[in-house]
Every structure is written in structure tokens, then in C-alpha cells.
Amino acid sequence: MDYRDFVVFPIVVAIIYLVAYTLRPSVTDEVTRRYFFPALTVKIAGALIVGLVYQFYYGGGDTFNYHTYGSRYVWEAFWESPMTGFKLIFNNGYDYNGVYKYASKIPFFRDPPSYNIVKIAAICDLFTFSCYSATAALFAAFCFVGMWQFFLTFYEQYPHLHKGLAIATFFIPSVFFWGSGLLKDTITLGCLGIATFQIYKIFIVRQPSLSRITMLLLSFYGLYAIKIYILLTFLPAAILWVFLFNLRTIRSQAIRTIVFPFVLGIAGALAYFATLKASEDNPKYAISSLARTAQETAYDIRFQTGKDAGSGYTLGELDGTLGSMLALAPQAINVSIFRPYLWEARNPFMILSALESFALLLTTLYLLWKRNLQVFSALLSPNIFFCLLFSLTFAFAVGVSTYNFGTLVRYKIPLMPFFVVGLMLMLDYSNRDRNVEVLEPTEY
Template sequence: MELRDFIVTPIVILIVYIVAYILRSRITDEITRPYFFPALTAKILGALALGFIYQFYYGGGDTYNFHSYGSRHIWEAFMDNPATGFKLLFSDGSSEVGIYKYSSLIPFFHDRSSFMLIRIAAIFDLFTFSSYSATAVCFAVISFIGLWMLFVAFYEVRPDLHKLIAIATLFIPSVVFWGSGLLKDTITLAGLGIATLLIKRIFLDRRINIFSVLLLLLCFYIIFSIKKYILLTYLPAIMIWVYATNLSKIRSMAFKVMMLPFVAAITVVSGYFAISQVGKDDSRYALDQLGNTAMVTAYDIAYLTGHDAGSTYSLGELDGSFGSLVKLSPQAINVSLFRPYIWEARNPLMLMSAMESLVLLSLTVYVVFKRGSTFFAALTNPHIIFCIVFSLTFAFAVGVSTFNFGTLSRYKIPLLPFYTLALILIYHENKDRNVEELESTE
């Protein structure tokens, strides 16, 4: 922490709340309004708490490195020469001509994903005088916008479940903590939330305008630039969501049955094409290299770069083939959703993660057994299908490629809102059906 943090951060927070107060009446209604400021406050506190934990518990880490050895140097370039600053800000990392004085100080300059985050942070630094905590608050605001839009997307689907949907999207503790600060996960999480609402508006509600389309493409570009593997799981899921929603609007059951194979084929082909395009310019994410990429990433995080982030875990041997990943999929999904178990906790942060995992496991068991008789019937709901497909495939992806509980607790946050939403919708879908059946027999 520096003196500038104590001066600039309170001013930035005050401005954020003034702007939020002005906009609140325009973007909320009587039902959603009570969640607005608590959710915003939670994100800001989460960003500040994350900074304190990294500084005083970890003694440094990614969030400070991205700022101190990244965006701070771009800010300094702007202060020395705005032309040089702009050249550095928009550099693609391939050339250092005219910017070497500053780019040589940024260890992430040639790392496309990290440098994308650094450039976003640098834009905020221009307004926060490169104050870490003030810039972190700006990241928290971006995360809040994304998660608020995710909340709105599902609130529009089931307005009667607004309280539960708010908890799932705005107030899950690990999402508030790990998804608020100056980290890659904050931006990608926000991108997912914004993209989900826009996809609903454009493809499901047919409310199409050029701004929404451009913003959706921007979200995809940012996610693609920072964490490609998120798109590998998200794109097929949203395609299934769109196809399943349109199929559900057909009244004729016979026609639905006839169309199902065609829709399934289109979904698989579209998903394959989307994944192929995502991995087109990065051989690590090509379909035939996913197994090897997961293996290298898992062992790197477990034993090298992520060694101090928390305790390691093992699901079994990875040999670099896609088949070895598939064999470990049940264990991978389980570790992402329900581990670490309480007895596996090795430090306070792991204990918090373990308690959250225990709650999620308990909710899962409760929903499955409480509504077991109509559980599978609920899976025909397109919104549930979307949440389940994305959360489980993402759980598999991060679980099989992390091998470290500390890192996993941060990487898995995008799946938590969607999985929790799936449980909520499944429970109340079945509950509503039972009520309808009871009323029909009376």
C-alpha cells in the first residue's frame, strides 16, 4: 500500500457510489433494487480484501505483479510521453521498437493473456494515478456489472425466484472474493455475465441492435484473449441453449421428436466448429492438443508455479491424450464442485473453500433426492440445460488441468453461479410441476 492508495481510493469509491446512485433507478425495478448496493459493496470489499490477503498473507502474487510490474510501467510511459504510452498500450507484444525502455520492465509483455489484463488495468491507472487499490475497485465495478447482468438474465426467466437468483449470481463468497480484484478471473467472469444477458436478448428474446452485437463480440474477444479455455466450454453450451429454447417453443411433441436428431447434430457440429476456431491461432487449444495442454498445465500448477498457492491433489495419471482426460472426468468434476473436503483444508483460505464446497454438495444431494421423482424431467428446461452443460464441462476442464486446491478455488469461480442456478431452477421446476399435477387431480 502506498500513500496514493489512501488518497485516491476513497475518492474513486465515492465517485462509484454517486454514479451508481444516479443509474440505479434506470436499471432496477422495485424487486431488484434492494440487491443493487449490497452487491456493489460486496464486490468492492472483495477487491480490497483480496489485495490485503495477497499483500499480508501471500506476501505478493499475481494481482500485485500485474500492477507493479505491468500496468504501472504503462502509466509511467504515459506520464513521460503520451505517444509512447499509447504505442505501448496498443502493442501486440511482437515489437519493442520505441517502447523497449518500458516493455523490457514488463515480464508479461510477450504473454498475450497477461498483457491483455495489464492493458485493461493501465487504462484505469490513467484515472487512478496508478493506485493499486483504486484500480482494483474499478475491476470490482466491472465484475459487478457483469454479474448484475447475469442476475438480470435469469431474473427475467424466473422473477419469482429473485432472492435465490441474487444469492447465486451476486453473493457466493468465493465469487465475491476471487472475482473482484485485479486478476484475469475478474474480467473473464464479467465477460461471461455480460455475454449471457446479451445472448438471451439477441437470440432468445429477438431484441437485436448493433450495440448489443458489438458488445457481445467485444466480450468474446476479451475472454478469448485472456482465457481461451473458457470459450471452449461456453460456446457449445450457449449453442445448446439457443437451439433447445427454440425447440421448446414448438408445440407438436411428434415434431420435436423428429427435429431432435437434427438439432443435436447441428449443436455438435456448431460446437466443434466453435472450439476449432477458438484454438485456431494457438496450437495448445487445438482439439488434438487439449490432452497434452491439460497435462502440462496440471503438473505446472501443481509442482511449479502454483506450488505455494495451496495443497496439491491428484486425480490419476495424465499421458497427454484426450482419452486420459475423459477417463478422469468424474473425478475432475467432483474436485471442482465438491472439494477440498473439510479434512483436506491446510490453511484458512482452503477451509473457507472447503465449507463452500460442503454447502454445494449438500444442496446437490438435497435437490436430487428431494425432487428425485421428476429430476430428469426438469433437465428438459433449456435454461437448466445451458447451466448444467456449461458448469459441468467447465468443472471438468479446470479440475483435470489444475491439480492444486489453492489455484482451483480461483479458477473455478465462473462455474459456481451457473451450477447454483441450475440447482435452483431444477428444484423449483420440479416443485412447480408437482403443484400443477396436484391441482389437476383435485
């Protein structure tokens, strides 16, 4: 921290709140207005706390490196020569021509996903005079925009669940902490929220517009450029979500029952080809390479971050084949959502994560034990199917490729709002009158 954090940060936060105050009437109603500023405040506070934790507890780390050894060099380049700054912003991470003086100091320069975060931070630095806390606040504000849209996606359909939806979206501790700072997770979580809302508006509510399509494409690009595996797990679930919602247009229950398997097949095929297309520029995430990538990532993360910290875990042997990876799916899903267990916690942050996981475990067991019949029939609800398909698929992806609890608590935050919303909708479904048709959605 330096003097800029005490001068620039309050000014930037004041501007964020002024803009939010101006926009609030157009994005809230009498019910949701009460959550708007608390949710924004939690995000900004989370951004500030993440910076303090990394500086004084960890003594450095990703958020520190993205700024101090990344965006600040780009900001300095702009002051010396705007042309050099623009070259760094639009650089693909491999061309040192004319930028070597600065690029050679940036350890993430040849790592495109990480360098994309550096570039976003550098653009923010132009408005914050390279003040870390102010730039982090802008990251948090972007994520808030995305998560507010995620909240509205389900609030518009289930207005009576507003309190639970607000908690699931904004106030899960691990999500507002790790999803608020100057990190990849903040940008990707915001993009995920925007993509969910725009898909809902364009393909389900059928209110397409040029601005909505543009926002959807930009959110997809953000996921693709920073964490492509989030996009690869989100696309299949989103496509199935849209297909299941549109299946309602067939009024005959008998015909819907017959058509349902074909819809799943077509949606599955589209999802498969969408996944192929999304990964074609990155061989590591091609279908044929996923198992090997998962193996290398899991062992690299455990070696680099967990060998001496007592936070490593193992699910079994990964030999780089798809079969060995799929065989670990139940354990991978369990570790992502319900672990670390209380007795596995080794430090204060693991204890907090363990308490959160324990609460999710109790809630899930309650649903499965007390309301098992309704739970399984509720899976035919498009919203529940979408939330659980994405969250469980993502839980498998990160659980099988991380092997370190400290890293996992960050990597898994995209699934948490979806999983908790899914549980909430299942509970709501089981409390409804059983005469309500399964595929009939709540009124918009």
C-alpha cells in the same frame, strides 16, 4: 499501499457509487433495487480485501505483479511520452521497438493473456494515478456490471426466485472474493455475465440491436484474449441453449420429440466448429492439443504452487492423450465442485473453500435423493440444461488441468454461479405443478 490509496481510492469509489445511483432506476425494479448497492459494495470490498490478502498474507502474487511490475510502468511511460504509452497499450507483446525501456521491466510482456490484464489496468491507472486500490475498484465495477446482467437473465424469467438468484450471482464467498480484485478472473467473469445476457436478449427474447451485438462481440473477445478456455467451454453450451429455446416454437409435442435429437446434432456440430474457429489462433487449445495442454498445465501448476504447500491433488495419470483425459472426467468434475473435503483443508483459505464445497455437496445430494425423477426430467428445460452443461464442462476442464486446490478455487469461479443457478432452477422445477409442460419456459 501508499498515500494514493488513502486519497484517490475514496474519490474513485464515490464516483462509482454516483454513477451507479444515476443508472440504478433504469436497470432495477422494486424487487431488484434492494440487491443493487449491496452487490456493488460486496464487489468493491472484495477487491480491497484481495489486495490486502496478497500483500500481507501471500507477500505478493499475480494482482501485485500485474500492477506494480506491469501497469505502473505503462503509466510512467505515458507521463514521459504519451506516444510510448500508446505503443505499450497497443503492443502485441513481442515488439520492443521504442518501448524496450519499459517493456523489459514487465515480466508479463511476452505473455499475451497476462499482458492484456496489464493493459486494462494501465488504462484504469490513467484515471486513478496508478493507485492500486482504485484501479482494483474499477475492475470490480466492471465485473459487477457483467454479473448484474447475468442476474437479470434469469430474474426476468423467474422473478419469484429473486433472492436465491441474487445469492447465487453476488454472494457466493469464493466468487465475490476471487472475482473482484485486479485479476484475470474479474474481467473474464464480467465478460461471461455480459455474454450470457446479450445472447439471451438477441437470440432468445429476440431483441437484437447494434449495441447488444457490439457488447456480445466485445465480451467474446475479452474471453478469447484473456482465458480462451472459458470461451471454448461456453460457446457449445450457449449454442445448445439457444437451439433448445427455439425448439419451443414447434407446438406439437410429438414433432418436438422427433426433432429434438436433430436439434442437438446440429447444435453440437455448430458448437464444434465454433470451438475450432475460436482456437485456430492458439494451437495449445486446438482439439488435437487439448489433452497435451491439460497435462502440461496440470503438472506445471502443481510443481510451481503446490509441491510444498500441501494443497496439491491428483486424479490419476495424464499421459497427454484425449482418452486419459476423458477417463478422469468424473473425478475432475467432483474435485472442481465438491473438493477440497473438510479433512483436506490445510490453511484458512482452504477451510473456507471446503465449507463452501460441502454446502454444495449437501444441496446436490438433496436434489438427487429427494427429487430424483423431477431432476432428470428438468434437464429438458433449456435454462437448466445450459447452466449445468457449461458448469460441468468447465468443471471438467479446470479440474483435470489444475492439480492444486489453491489455484483451483480461483479458476473455478466462472462455473459457480451457473451451477448454483442450475440447482436452484431444478429445485423450482420439481416444486411446480407436474402438469406444466417440460419445455415451456416461464413467462418473460
